[in-house]
Amino acid sequence: MATITRPFRGVLRPGRSAGFWTYAALIAVLLGSLFPIYWSLVVASQSNDAIAKVPPVLTPGGHLFENIARVFDTTVFGKALLNSFIVSGSVTVSVVFFSTLAGFAFAKLRFRGRGGLLVAAIATTTVPHQLGIIPLYILMGELGWTGRIEAVIVPGLVTAFGVFFMTQYLTGAVPDELLEAGRMDGCTTLRLFWHVVLPAARPAAAVLGLFTFMQAWNDFFWPLVVLTPGNPTVQYALSALASGYTTDYTLVLTGTVIATVPIVVVFALLGRQIIGGIMSGAIKG
Amino acid sequence: MTSARTRPRRRWAYVLDVKGSPYIYIAPFFLLFGAVGLFPLLYTAYVSMTDWNLLETTREWVGLENYAELIGDAYFWNSLVNTVSIWLLSTVPQLLGALFIAHMLNRSLRARTFFRMGVLLPNVTSIVAVTIIFAQLFGRDFGMVNWLIGLAGLDPIDWQAGTLSSHIAISLIVIWRWTGYNALIYLAAMQAIPNHLYEAATIDGAGQATQFWKITIPMLRPTIIFTAVVSTIGGFQIIAEPLLFQSGTGNPTGGSDRQFQTVGLYLYEQGFGRYEFGYASAIAWTLCLIIVVMAVVNFSITRRIKSG
């Protein structure tokens, strides 16, 4: 389980070092990965008359900040960004906290029905979520939350994946002896959770938090269904911007840049942890 | 500090704490999940047996009528065929590409983290942004892809209008976003393969290609099954890409002839275009069933191929 903190198994395989063609292939893949993002930046930095040119414009122009200002002036992107930060932030905090709490119980405490409940929790990770959107929509209507961001926050507050992930991690990361010793000293389980488990869970919590944040930030379908164009998340605002009522395509592509930048920044800073998380998850399968 | 065992009152509290508190710790998850995850799913089953339309005030129990209608609904079958087609077109190249990239990454590389981050980058960008960008690249009159095709001396393609061409374009969006992610999963599995297997093979005179096919692929079998099943579950629910690929044209029909309407998009059209909640719920449950069947079929196929 220490793989999360040490994600790269630095095994250098003798005789399998990378040659020219390996680098060439990887660089080609990299260019393919980057190009669409680069191109959106190019369009976002042009004025509207530069789009749809033949041959296409491929170098950035000088209008990016002007276009960004126009997006915030003429659309609800400011509000959308704020909404997205509120939604993603509260969902992340909640998922990490409740997952750690439940993971602690499943990993370290003995109680009746533990095995069955754990299996039930894991089984729910395979349930296709959007299949329940109609009742969820009805539910939000009953609660009076249609068009309000609570409708997007509350369904995201817990995830079965998070519980599974933290259970896996805490099983190995917190020695049973430490908890036993704590008990001997008269600590309640809540104190154990607070003073022993939470600090120990930090590396996994960071990875889970990152994933959750990115997922919440990029979530589109449910906000589209339940929110309104006047009070959207950033992805919804972007899809509305692209739906044809604006005549200015640089604005649309500027919107994609704005919607993507926060995630790319997070990724640039914490990409190492994210990759470690994916790879450690894969090892456990 | 005195030991807990010496005081009866403390012991009682201790037992309650140890036996009872776990339920409190898992309760938030189960309560919330029950309310926003499980309950809606079950309630979908009920709604699917009514003629519930959001815009109408009356609703009646109709039993399995919606399902019967669905079986005779040509648009539903059309969407299912499209879904399977897009799923195949996206999954197969995606997983093969991921294997290839993982194989490249699984060498002693300079700037290793840089390359890994590079291949994962598409996965963290939003579907909405990416689909908008791709829709523009695949534009009929001024898209960059058609410009390149024109340079090659070929006629431009109306990507959105054609059935196969629209499926290819949508599949490319999926491939672009998910290949790197799967590559990292394969890479992790490759690194878990014990080195001595390769060493022994080298001694036996097996070349790199032989080693890849005889050692790497068989050892990756569980991981390949895992990714195939996950991409089945994801691929059958695809909505956002086809929805946004035709953005601006209004209704979520997936083109003028529904040529790229997936089951998910048909669910959306019925549920939130026409607000036929009953019928849409029947689609949801049917889709759920199809996904389960496909995941199982997929599981057994990938298992057989690799062990054969």
Place this chain on the structure above:
Amino acid sequence: MFSKRLAAGLLALGVLATGCGSGGEPAASGGPITLTLNLFGNMGFKELYAEYEAAHPNIKIVERTSAYNDHHRNLAAHLATKQGAADVEAVDTGFVAQFRGQPQHFTDLNQHGAAALKDRWLPWKWEASLAKTGAQIGYGTDVGGLAMCYRRDLFEKAGLPAARDEVSKLWPDWAAYFETGKRYTAKKPAGAAFFDGGPQVFNAMIGQAPVGYYDTADQVVVATNPEVRKAYDQVLGAVAAGQSAKLVGSSPAWNTGFAKGQFATIACPAWMLAKIQDQAKEFAGKWDVAAIPGGGGNWGGAYLTVPAQSEHTKEAVALIAWLTAPEQQVKVFTKHGILPSTVAGYDKPEVTGLTSEFFNDAPIGQIFTTAAVNLEPQYQGPRAGDIQTAIRDAINRVEEGKQDGPQAWEQLLKDVDRIEK
């Protein structure tokens, strides 16, 4: 079955956890009142808000715009669930019949002094938003009286006359219009087709028919109305002759089509002028406005409504009464070319004398007011908007080469059946 209390109880925990009670709703008491307007497309009100806010210091106006179909779809759901709608919602002509069928969801403007204002509007405009119960659900804004916009420079290049009177004479009816299309196409400049897309031309044609998709008993007559089939066949004939740029209306590609000058003519209701000016900036002075083939006809035009769920009914009603008053509508027309449905302003000199520099000094005031006064209103049924979309898809299928005319027609009739059901 679905207990509100149960649902609330289940989720109480979640609410506590978020500690988040605000979803962007304006404060109901104390401080200024925010009125929200949900519109589709450019309705030309932006400059008016500041004026209204200056005169009403306690009112703040927020406008939100979304795409045509999305807007009406959202509105239907927000009315049904009685939440999420704005204080003022725009409704297009294609959907007004659907919404006047549910007057309970709207503020009855007749209860708020509408009767005194009635004479502002063209009579049919007033009738179209009047529910069977007698409730008035909306005040008319613009009217889509038709003209034909065309590119002088392209006409000249194709060897056609370019002066607007001569161009008008080219096409007394639609058959003559498509004949002109043939002449244009034979010598057309590269990259510019005769018209933008079949469905848009079809809309203009069917808008002139005495009966459209519905008879006055709300029965769908798409299959039996000969006018529909005739217009359909005529449009497809022109498409087959290569006259269409095959751009889907309201799509991003359509918008680009204006900017790149991909077509030489477009049926233009007054509101289209604003769109052309927004998008085809490069072609200022090259566009002009001629008469519509066949004469008369209406395409689009909107209403402003106040949903019953609005918490600021009084203020919202006052706002829409002000926005649709002739004084303001005249400003909208002179600034954006969007033609008011309030006849009261038609005789003002700034309206009758209005010309547009962008459209080669065309006398748009005179052209469009004449079109509006003369047009024969067509009865709109409840699902007219959806039927229009189905016809659009049918014509697109032919334009995209996926089906021939009869096949697309057959599928269209099935789609219409489903819409009706």
